[in-house]
Amino acid sequence: MSIATARRPAPPAGPAATGRGHPLAGTGTLLRFSLRRDRVRLPVWIAALYLTTVSTVSGFSGQYGTAEDRAELADTLSGPAGLAMSGPEHYLDGGYDYGAMTGHQLIGFMGVAVGLMSVLTVVRHSRTEEETGRAELLRASVVGRHAHLAAALAVAALANLALGLLLAGTLAGLGMAGVTGAGSLLYGATSLGIGLSFAAIAAVTVQITPFSRGASGLALTAVGTAYALRAVGDVGPDALSWLSPIGWAQRCYVYVDDRWWPLGLHLLLVLGCCAAALALSARRDVGAGLRPPRPGRPAASTALSRPAGFAFRLQRGVLAGFAAGALLFSLMYGSILGEAEDLLQDNEELRRLVEELGGDLVESFASVAMSVLAILVACHVVMATLRPRAEESAGRAEPVLATGLSRTRWLGSHLAVALAGGTALMLLAGFGFGASGAASADDGALLWKLPLSSLAYAPALWVTAGVAVALYGWFPRATAAAWVVPAYAFFTVYLGELIALPDWLSDLSPVGHVPQVPAADLAWTPLLVMTALAAALIWLGLAGFRRRDLESK
């Protein structure tokens, strides 16, 4: 390499080629730099999404090999729980072949995962860079005003493009009935459309708040809302699904009708968000948000000076965000509980199935919805438990732990926020679900039944916190692995039934051990076992943290 550069005469340093005054100057360099920084991270994301999709689709032929199997699955999925977890009913109308199954069941799941990847990528390369001050260093060289944002969007776009092409190519090559070449191309395009939409939404949220945590929080709320809107819209009023980028993708009716025009909505959203992001970014200073910082209290309140109050203060913003999300989700899920009744009237087959199971259709839908809510809350639990890690690596833990505060109490305070906050969020979701469910299903008993059954999920949340704190105590650099718990729970709840995951595999997820209340009876044994496990993991984590060196910045 050095030979090549030595031979070539150095290009004249100057603005001629790049255009020094251009707001996008330096974008190419930043893009290559960002891709290099993500040379492990993005391939892992893409490989995980690609393998999950391809293995699920190719597993269909083993699991649902006969037309009867598929017809039975279609019947099950035509219930409200099925529709909320998969997609709109129109996919079920024709013969439910492998293509229709793919379009129906995978786009919603993929939408959330691709949205997560896009949001985290854009925030990482834009607001995080500004917050740490690295952007300032680069902006002081020949780098244009919009270069960081453009490079961040380009990284996300390239990742999504790679994933879309891989999916389109591989699915078309599977040669399964109904999984056509044209449909596969559209499937890849919907993945790209969803990914670009959330990348563009993140480009706007990074302009609003000066904190990367807040920016990803806002954008991920958009992802969650998009998923919830389509879930509610697919069961109830169709118009709601049309408010969601995931809903648009599902309404391309991939492999069924193969319509391309809903992708135009994605394009419009992307263009609109990018224009808004550029306009907002031109109005603000580097490192600043849209609102100027306001002065605060000159002295600390009594509550702040206690360890638990301090931990709560640091975490209350995230907690409030999750509370709003949990309430929104639960109200939406509750509002379609009533539809469950109506669907039951229409569907003879389904009613027979439910009666065979000995359950109640409303309650079985409620259990599925509750698992989804529990996974949302588990994300909060992981974030809250790992907050000490962020404090430690930012160097803020050091002065605090040099005071009379012991390590156990410091970590314990954050853990208390995670455990109590997670339980309270779950209860809040139960209340929201119960209140709006009781109204829509016209069943007053749900008002107390659903909040009570939401509490059955608390031990699973505590185990999640236990896993995170054990990692933190012993392997502080591997704490990101704690995210596997909610991710795996989402995977098993969403796809576990569909691909008939062996019991022992779904048993690996704590959520899988929660009795399916209110549909099933409350079993105490798993709850007590999980509580004991959580206590053991927490003890282990605290013991590890007391023994290890504090990592300095």
Place this chain on the structure above:
Amino acid sequence: MTKASNAGTSPGPGSPESPGNAGETGDPGDAISVSGLVKTFGRTRALDGLDLRVARGEVHGFLGPNGAGKSTTLRVLLGLLRADSGTARVLGGDPWHDAVELHRRLAYVPGDVELWPNLTGGEAVDLLGRLRGGLDGSRRADLVERFGLDPTKKGRTYSKGNRQKVAIVAALASHAELLLLDEPTSGLDPLMEVVFQDVIDEAKAEGRTVLLSSHILAQVEKLCDRVSIVRLGRVVQSGTLSEMRHLTRTTIEAETSRPAGTLAGLPGVHDLRAEGSHVHLTVDGGSLDEAIRALSALGLRSLVSHPPTLEELMLRHYGDELGEERGNHQAHASPTTPGNRGGRAPRSEAAR
């Protein structure tokens, strides 16, 4: 503190402590006594048998360049890091086992203060002070005013110097008997540097002990009673400034009526440069008398002598490293590895 007094054991295996060197590690009245401290991070040996003694009530300067092991030592003294071997006693207690009890009696200012972006500076001061076990309200108000700190601003809007002020105010508004300061004034402007020196003088007058890690030599010269110079994880010299100066050469510039080239033969005279009537030389402390007599015999017209500055003391310990590093870069492509750095005997061993 009963626990502190009987838990005086080594934090790790291989402790070199024995009853024989108890006298060397000092009397129990020492605020800090450290001997043979070793701490490794992977293959890097950050502390390599460090000894340090800080008497109660003194302001002790802890000098050394970046990466010499100053911050690591302070973190061990705070119980944030666990030493691999060696002993450390802080205020009579074990810094690892008695961390929390000790922390109530000491205050710490890190060199790079990070604040919570959504807490104000005033909140951070109170938080750190109260978690330690309370802070003095009037002292806090006084310090906030003297340092010109705006306590209503949010953490992320402070500049580097203002973040340092938050930590300094939080530490000094307490009644802590020991102050551990790790390059506390980095980023402070010269005016605030003066305020800081006043504040430290007051702390000393109150009988508090200060361990001041710094590489601002003027600050150390002004504030410190005793100084320890650390290099590659060891203290290579420790003592009062005058003791250290005695061990070092005095610089002399003189004008003589007859050329002074003959002085080159005298024992203890170094770096002789004679140009006409002007002569520059350095003399070992013990040979000063003889050298002055010889100069006087040559017809002394003017004489300027100055004791070694702290900078010269430092360069004495690091000068060879600078030279060697330069040599290494020419001779080998690879930088010095931790292994042979640890094995190289510091030059001061000979001086001692």
